[in-house]
Amino acid sequence: MQKLYSQFVCSATTVNRTRNNTYSGCQMLIGLLVLICLLAVPMLNGLWQLWNSDKNFNGLMLVPCLCCLILFGSRSVIVSVRPQSYSLFWFILAISVTLMLLSSSEGYVGLTSVLFVASLVVLSFAALGTNAVKTLLGPLLFLLLMIPPLHRLIGVITTCLQGFFSFVAELFMPVLSRNFLVRQGIAFWFAGMDYSMIVAPECSGIRSLLDFKVIASFFAVFDRHNLQTTFFLLIGGVIVALILNLARILVAMQLKLHGLEDYSMGGWHGFLGIAVFLISCATLSKLSRFLKPVGSACKGEGK
Secondary structure, eight states: OHHHHHHHHHHHHHHHHHHHHHHHHHHHHHHHHHHHHHHTHHHHHHHHHHHHHOGGGGGGGGHHHHHHHHHHHTHHHHHTSOOOOOHHHHHHHHHHHHHHHHHHHHTOHHHHHHHHHHHHHHHHHHHHOGGGHHHHHHHHHHGGGGSOOOHHHHHHHHHHHHHHHHHHHHHHHHHHOTTEEEEETTEEEETTOSSOEEOOGGGSOHHHHHHHHHHHHHHHHHTTOOHHHHHHHHHHHHHHHHHHHHHHHHHHHHHHHTTOGGGGSHHHHHHHHHHHHHHHHHHHHHHHHHHHHHHHHHHHHHO
């Protein structure tokens, strides 16, 4: 009996010691996280200016909030991680933070953002060890989506999307309008109209693609998909973005052709964009739930 009591006391002490180490590791992680975020204030200010300088980048400001939501949903798993400290990671952390400060002083917002995320990843490894990889690596890498793409790349993709949607919309014109005459590039000519309708850069869908990329990545990380289902989820996000944007272009054209041009711009156009965004969120949520058991089955077969 005394032997059983001794074993119970020993195991309880070990559990308490493990919990104390975990909580101390989490406290250290939070403290250093706050410190790194304070050092990255100039970078965050630069990102804020980039997000507001182009309407295509407005949705990227949701990425940090969504990352916090993912981490909050995984808080129980994070607390249960058994910390393992590695001196090598602390050395790498010092280097990454130093490079981040140097890049920030030179005004390189994109590079500073990458080094900021790298510092957070190294910090999680230094404070909690490699056991935190599965829990923290996905949400932290998700932060990379807050970095706006290069304007040149956005310009090239926008031009390609304008041409693509103009070509596809032409296929529907004979069915949707008897007054359709011809398409010239991104311009559509109709009988009885002395002006053409064009697929403007605002209608190219580049903003939808960026937003849908964030939404699809969020569901991939939040629902903890594997690489295979994440790939299909991202492809699904692109397909949904293209289909909904094509539908919005065709609806806007029909409104103009029937004398309802006021409903194709201004507040109504913004409302249509919000409706498309909500439909995309619901669609990707359903797709994520559909792919989740598929990924689990593939993982089980791999074992």
